[in-house]
Amino acid sequence: MIWDIFFQPFADFGFMRRALLGCIAISVGATPVGVFLMLRRMSLTGDAMAHAILPGAAIGYLIAGLSLGAMTVGGLIAGMAVALLSGLVTRVTVLREDASLAAFYLISLALGVLIVSTRGSNVDLMHVLFGTVLALDDATLTLLCSIASLSTLTIALFFRPLVLECADPQFLRSVSGLSVVTHFTFLALVVLNLVAGFHALGTLMAVGIMILPAAAARFWAVGIGGMIVVAVAVAMLASVIGLLLSYYFSLPSGPTVILVAGIGYGLSIVFGPAGGLIAQASLRRHYET
Amino acid sequence: MPAVAFQKLTLGYDRQPAVHRLEAEIEDGSLTAIVGPNGAGKSTLLKGVTGALSPLEGHVSIKGLSRDDIAYLPQQSEIDQSFPLSVVDLVSMGLWREIGPFGWLGRKRQARIDDAIAAAGLTGFEARPIGSLSGGQMQRALFARLLLQDARLVLLDEPFTSIDARTMADLLDVVRGWHGEGRTVVAVLHDHETVRAHFPQTLMLARELVAHGPTEQVLTAENQFRARQMCEACAGPPHVCGRSAA
Numbered sequence: 001m002i003w004d005i006f007f008q009p010f011a012d013f014g015f016m017r018r019a020l021l022g023c024i025a026i027s028v029g030a031t032p033v034g035v036f037l038m039l040r041r042m043s044l045t046g047d048a049m050a051h052a053i054l055p056g057a058a059i060g061y062l063i064a065g066l067s068l069g070a071m072t073v074g075g076l077i078a079g080m081a082v083a084l085l086s087g088l089v090t091r092v093t094v095l096r097e098d099a100s101l102a103a104f105y106l107i108s109l110a111l112g113v114l115i116v117s118t119r120g121s122n123v124d125l126m127h128v129l130f131g132t133v134l135a136l137d138d139a140t141l142t143l144l145c146s147i148a149s150l151s152t153l154t155i156a157l158f159f160r161p162l163v164l165e166c167a168d169p170q171f172l173r174s175v176s177g178l179s180v181v182t183h184f185t186f187l188a189l190v191v192l193n194l195v196a197g198f199h200a201l202g203t204l205m206a207v208g209i210m211i212l213p214a215a216a217a218r219f220w221a222v223g224i225g226g227m228i229v230v231a232v233a234v235a236m237l238a239s240v241i242g243l244l245l246s247y248y249f250s251l252p253s254g255p256t257v258i259l260v261a262g263i264g265y266g267l268s269i270v271f272g273p274a275g276g277l278i279a280q281a282s283l284r285r286h287y288e289t
Numbered sequence: 290m291p292a293v294a295f296q297k298l299t300l301g302y303d304r305q306p307a308v309h310r311l312e313a314e315i316e317d318g319s320l321t322a323i324v325g326p327n328g329a330g331k332s333t334l335l336k337g338v339t340g341a342l343s344p345l346e347g348h349v350s351i352k353g354l355s356r357d358d359i360a361y362l363p364q365q366s367e368i369d370q371s372f373p374l375s376v377v378d379l380v381s382m383g384l385w386r387e388i389g390p391f392g393w394l395g396r397k398r399q400a401r402i403d404d405a406i407a408a409a410g411l412t413g414f415e416a417r418p419i420g421s422l423s424g425g426q427m428q429r430a431l432f433a434r435l436l437l438q439d440a441r442l443v444l445l446d447e448p449f450t451s452i453d454a455r456t457m458a459d460l461l462d463v464v465r466g467w468h469g470e471g472r473t474v475v476a477v478l479h480d481h482e483t484v485r486a487h488f489p490q491t492l493m494l495a496r497e498l499v500a501h502g503p504t505e506q507v508l509t510a511e512n513q514f515r516a517r518q519m520c521e522a523c524a525g526p527p528h529v530c531g532r533s534a535a
Contacts, residue, residue: 166372167369168369171368171382172385174361224373
């Protein structure tokens with residue numbers, strides 16, 4: 001019975017299996033990046049970068065139609081350009097990172113919407129904004145899995161400088177020249193994972209699978225390693241449940257997966273042992289009595 | 290032999306000099322306090338030594354030392370205390386120059402980390418998240434990290450501000466330990482009592498050099514008065530400083 005509910009759709013339909021594989025790849029790749037974004041108080045940066053990718057993907061689409069390669073390369077170029085330009089402006093001028101990033105992503109977003117609305121149809125816009133998780137072909141799946149592998153490997157290699165860059169950037173700068181490299185490698189990972197995510201979930205929803213599980217994990221684990229494990233688990237669980245819900249109730253899959261992750265976040269706020277509401281209340285009771 | 294030599298050193302921000310034409314030498318193995326009124330350029334001078342700030346004019350020469358031989362404790366660390374790090378994690382950062390991004394900690398280094406934590410008086414706090422530390426405990430942890438950096442030149446920028454007497458005494462022990470091992474220690478300090486009691490050498494700064502030498506000869510009422518006057522004179526645009534650019 002339970003078996004049927006949870007496994008039958010995946011056993012019966014290839015597109016469900018593909019959707020699941022795609023979502024799991026994104027969970028593995030994007031969520032650890034999301035944990036670091038959250039810890040660096042850059043959660044909204046993910047959102048900004050996702051918007052910044054839009055014109056690149058749109059130009060790719062204009063040149064080559066619904067081509068995986070063109071849209072991926074376009075998205076990567078646009079995302080990296082915004083990341084580099086805003087990073088450069090922050091390091092060279094008096095403007096802080098949040099302001100310079102906001103400026104560039106807004107320009108990029110306006111350009112993207114302009115291109116999509118003058119040249120494309122509404123269907124295309126929906127594809128770019130919300131993805132097509134139920135229609136992932138072999139090439140896209142290969143791309144998603146490759147990006148997830150590359151991202152995991154890079155995080156493993158850069159783990160120590162990344163933690164230092166987040167926790168005490170001044171110290172890292174004083175002992176090593178890796179600070180700048182680490183910062184831009186990290187931004188590149190953000191862009192890479194968002195580009196992967198937008199094929200499946202769309203540019204807007206891709207940020208959801210990056211940030212929501214990370215925010216939920218904060219309530220369950222104290223260390224960074226634990227947070228990453230919990231966040232990936234939450235993202236995977238949200239993928240499975242979200243896909244099943246969208247299958248049974250004919251809901252659009254991308255937003256359903258993200259909403260399930262959102263419910264996981266809500267439950268974590270209440271029940272999470274590391275600073276959740278109930279944990280805090282019982283701590284207060286402990287001190288009052 | 291001097292560990293650090295300043296030659297006509299001018300340091301500043303936006304072309305406003307904060308340190309002006311400083312000529313001084315800090316002896317190798319000395320324990321030196323840098324004193325002076327607010328805005329005298331003390332912190333700026335330390336940043337000039339670390340290389341974080343390039344001179345507008347002149348040189349800082351660190352003889353026989355590379356950047357890797359310098360450990361620096363800034364006045365306000367940029368550490369994000371809400372970051373999920375334990376005391377051990379924070380302290381072990383001090384080994385970065387030895388192990389870099391990929392090196393293995395190993396049992397020997399683990400023991401050195403424990404020793405550094407003990408020397409800073411934080412034994413028992415190893416697993417505590419840094420967010421739960423008080424100001425004094427945090428300073429102890431940062432000193433433990435400095436200990437592990439094993440640097441020949443240690444630069445401390447107001448290391449004892451807003452910590453209690455007990456913590457300060459413990460940390461001064463650490464500083465004396467460094468001095469005993471022949472390391473060069475330079476500390477920016479405000480409390481002249483502390484300077485008199487623990488720092489044999491003093492450099493008094495008011496954008497320009499006021500006096501440098503044995504503490505008793507530097508920390509005189511006359512010098513302090515002169516330093517205050519020089520700083521007030523320098524509060525205006527740089528050309529009223531009284532020295533021509535030549």
